[in-house]
Amino acid sequence: MNLGKVIGTVVSSKKVESLVGVKLLIVQPLDEDLNPSGAPVVACDSQQAGPGQIVTYIGGREASLPLPDPFNPSDATITSIVDEVD
Numbered sequence: 001m002n003l004g005k006v007i008g009t010v011v012s013s014k015k016v017e018s019l020v021g022v023k024l025l026i027v028q029p030l031d032e033d034l035n036p037s038g039a040p041v042v043a044c045d046s047q048q049a050g051p052g053q054i055v056t057y058i059g060g061r062e063a064s065l066p067l068p069d070p071f072n073p074s075d076a077t078i079t080s081i082v083d084e085v086d
Contacts, residue, residue, distance in 0.1 A: 001056050001079065003030045006049050010042055018072035025049060025078065027057055034085060043076035054082040 010024035023045040031037040034054070043057045046066040055078045057063075063077040064070050 001058055003032075003034075003082070003085075004028055004041075004043075004055055004057055005030055005034075006051050006053050006055060006078075007040060008051060016073060018067075018069040019044065019074070022046075022067060022072075023048075025051075027055065027076070027078070030054070041076050043078050044072075044074045045078050047078050047081050049078050049081050054085065056080045056082060 004027035006025050007028045008026035024042055025045050026040050027043045028036050028040045029038045044067055049055050057076050057078045059076045063074040064072045066077050066079055
């Protein structure tokens with residue numbers, strides 16, 4: 001599981017069938033001090049996150065599982081919205 005901040009949205013006029021209706025967001029990975037760490041990624045949104053929110057996201061094959069159709073080409077999916085980081 002990774003920590004990130006939603007920095008934008010992606011608008012797509014065409015998607016594969018398994019991602020129709022799934023919102024795509026741009027997520028900036030963060031380190032444990034909430035500083036940017038690495039290049040931004042496009043992540044599927046399973047939690048209705050919005051710009052500016054801190055989120056957790058997963059990558060790899062597991063990224064497809066939280067979505068309505070688990071047989072999809074997702075490389076990253078937001079799994080929670082973070083309330084607080086200590």
